[in-house]
Amino acid sequence: MKKTLFLAALLGFTLSSKAQDSLMLRKFYDEALVNGQAYDNLRFLCKNIGQRLSGSAGAEKAVIWSKKLMDSYGFDKVYLQEVMVPHWVRGAKEQAYIIDGNKRIAVPIAALGMSVATPKEGITANIVEVKSLKELETLGEAAIKGKIVFFNGAFDQRFIETGHGYGAAGIQRFAGPSAAAKYGAVGAIVRSITPALDDYPHTGGTVYMDGVPKIPAAAISTLAANKLSTMLKLRKLPLIKFYFKQNCQTLPDVKSYNVIGEIKGSENPNKYITVGGHLDSWDLAEGAHDDGTGVTQSVEVLRILKVTGYKPKNSIRAVFFMNEENGHKGGIKYAEQAAANKEDHIAAIETDEGGFTPRGFSFEGVSPTFLKELNKQWKGLLEPYEADMLVAGGSGTDIGPLKETLPSIQLIGFRPDSQRYFDIHHTPNDVFENVNKRELHLGAAAITSLVYLIDQHGLRF
Template identity: 85%
Template sequence: MKKSILLLSLFFAATTVKAQDSLMIRKLYDEALVNGQCYENLRYLCKSIGQRLSGSAGAEKSVTWSKKLMDSYGFDKVYLQEVMVPHWVRGAKEEGFIIDGKTRIKVPIAALGMSVGTPSAGITANIVEVKSLKELDALGESVVKGKIVFFNGPFDPRFIETGAGYGAAGIQRFAGPSAAAKYGAVGAIVRSITPALDDYPHTGGTVYAEGGRKIPAAAISTLAANKLSAMLKLRKLPLIKFYFKQSCQTLPDVKSYNVIGEITGSENPNKFITVGGHLDSWDLAEGAHDDGTGVMQSVEVLRIFKAVGYKPKNSVRAVFFMNEENGHKGGLKYAEVAAQNKEEHIAAIETDEGGFTPRGFSFQAIPAAQLKAINDKYKALFEPYEADRLVAGGGGTDIGPLKETIPSIVLIGFRPDSQRYFDIHHTPNDVFENVNKRELELGAGAIAALVYLIDQHGL
C-alpha cells in the first residue's frame, strides 16, 4: 500500500515536472519566435562586417562587435579569451584554364585554405584524374609525377543526411593534395564538395602532412569538373593540360580571441554547459550559414533565458570560437583553459551545420543505454517542435577538444535540416539572404530548450 502511494506520488511528481518543462520550453520558443534578435544580429554580422577569416580585419572587427553585443545583454560575465591563430591570405583572384591544344577554357577555381601559392607565372601540366585516394595510390609515382592530380570523386547523392556525403567526398580535399605531393604531383585540383551542379568553386581547408612537400591546391566548380572530366575521356590526354595560378600564402600567426558570455549558475557556478559556434568564416562571402547562424543562435540562448527570467542552476556559456575553419585553435584554447581552471563541464553543444529548420541533436560517443535514456526523457518534449531526432553522431570541431581535457563531458551537435547546406557552403553564396528568419529562430528555440533540460535534469 505504502509502496503504491510512493510510486503514485513519484508518478505525479514526474508528470508535474514534465508539464513544467513543457511550459518552459513553450516559453523559450515563444521568445525566440516573437521577440527573436538573432536574425537582426546576423544581418549586422554579415552585412556590416562580412567575411571573417582568421587574422583578417573582418575577424578583428567581429570580435570587438561580438563582445559589445554580449555586454549589451548584461550577462554575468563577458570576456575575450586570447588565442594565436594562423593567418592565411588568398591574395589575388585565382586563374584556372583547361588547355586543349591551342584553346584555353577559363574555369572557376579557388585556392584551398592553407594551400601554398603557385610560382608567379602559374603552373601548367598534364592532368591525371582520380576519383579517390585509393585510385591515386594505385597509379603511384610513375603516373603521377610531374602532373596535376585532378580529384574528381563525386558527392554521393544517396546519403540522406548530406553531412555524411560531405565526409565521404571531403577526404580528397583534406588529404588529397598532400597524398598527390607524395607521388611527385606538381599541383592538385579538387572537385568542389557539394551535391549541387554549379559554377562556384567551394573553398575549404586542406591539410599538408607534416614534413611532406606542399603543392598548390585549388577547388574547381562541379560543372567545370564535369567538363574537364568529359574532355579527358576523349583520350586526347597529351593535348589536354591544365594551367592555374594562385598567390595565397601563410603569414605569421596573429593574436585573436574567443568571445565568451556567461550566465553564472545559481547553484553550481563551477559547472558549465557550453553552447557555441564559430565566429571566423571563409573569405569568399559573409559566413552566414557557416557559421554566423551558429554564433547568433548561441548568444540568443542566453538572451532568451534572461528575457523569460530563467536563472540556470549551472553556468551557461555562449562561446564564439575563433579559427574553426583553418586550425580550430579557438576550440583547442577553450578546452585547455577549462582544464587549467578545473572547471566541471556537463555538456557542450555546437551549432555549425547551418541555420536551417531544426531536426534534433546528435550525441557523440555516448553509450547506447544513455542515448535511449535521453530519448525516453526528452524526445516527447521536442516532438511538438519537430526537433526530436536525438541520435548518435558527432558533436563538432570546436567542442571536440573538450573531450580530451574533460573526459566526462557530453558533446552534442545541433542538427538542422541538411539538404541545402552544401549548396552554398564555402562559396560566395553563403550570404544573409540565404538564411530564413523562422528557421534560424526555431534553431535558437531548440537549443535553448535542450540547455534548459540539461540544466534541470542532466543527461
C-alpha cells in the first residue's frame, strides 16, 4: 500500500513538473514573439556597425555596442574578456579574368581569409582543375608546378543537412592552397562552398602549413567555376590561362574582447550554463546570419529569462565570442579562463548556423541511452514549437575548446533549418534584409526553453 501511494505521489509530482515546464515554455515564447528585441538589435548591429572582421574598426565598435546593450538590460554582471586576435585586411577589390587567346572574361572572386596577396601586377598562369585533394596528389609536381590550381569539387547536393555538404567540400578551402603549394603551384582558386548557382563568391578562412610556401588563394563563384571548367574541357589546356590580383595582408595581432553578460544563479552561482555566438564577421557584408543572429539570440535568452521573472538555479551566461572566423581566439580564451577560474560548467550552447526556423538541438558525444531518455523527457515539451529534434551531433567552433579544459561539460549546437544558410554564407548577400523576424525570435525562444530545462533538471540521463 505504501509503495502504491509513493508511486502515485511520484507520478503526481512528475505530471505537476511537466505542467509547470509547459507553462514556462509558453511564457518564453509569448515574450519572444510579442516583445522580442533580437530583430531590432540585429538591425542596429548590421546597419549601424556593419562588417566586424577581427582587428577592424567595425569589430571594436561592435564590442562597445555589445557591452552597452548588456548593461542596459540590467544583468547581474557584464564584462569584457581580453583576447589578442589576428588582423587580416582584404585591401582593394580583387580582379580576375579567364584568358582565352585574346579574350579576357571577367569573373567574380574573393580572397580567402588569411591569404597572402599576389604580386602587384597579379598572377597569370595556366590552370589545372582538380576535384579533390586526392586528385591533386595523384597529379603531382610534374602537372602542377608553375600553374594555378583550380579546386572544383562541388557541394554534394545529396545531404539533407547542408552542414554535412559544407564540411565535405570545405577541405578544399581549408587545406587546398597549402597542398597545392607543396607541388609548386603559384596560386589557388577554390569553388565557393555552396549548393547555390550564382555569382557571389564565398570567402572563408584558409590555413597555411608550416614549411610550405604561402601562395595567394581566392574563392570563385559557382557560375564562374562552371564556366571555367567548361572552357577547360572545350579548349586545349595551354590556350586557357587565368589571371587574378588581390591586395590582402596580415598585420600584427590586435587586442580585442569577448563580451559576457551573466545572470547569477540563486542556488548554484558557481555553476554555469553558457549560450553564445560570435560577434566577428567576414568583411564582405553585414554578417547578419553569420553570426549576428547568433549573438542577438544569445543576449535575448538572458533578457527573456529576466523579464519573465524566472530565477535560474545556476548562473546563465551570454557570450559574444570574438574571432571565430579566422582564428578562434575568443573561444580558446574563454575556455582557458573558465579552467583557470575553476568554473563548473554544466552545458554550453552555440548558435552559429543562421537565424532560420528552429528545428532542435544536437548534443555532442552522447550515448544512445542518453538521447533516448532526453527525448522521452523533453521532446513532448518542445514539440508544440516544432523545435523538438534532439539528436547526436556537433556543437560549435567557439565552445569546442571547453571540452578540452572542462571534460564533464555538455556541448550543444542550436539547429535551425539549414536549407538556405549556405546560399548566403560568407558572401556580400549576408545582410539584415535576408533575416526573418519571426524565425529569429522563434529561435531565441527555443534556446531559452532549452536553457530553462537544463537549469531545472540537469543533464544526467
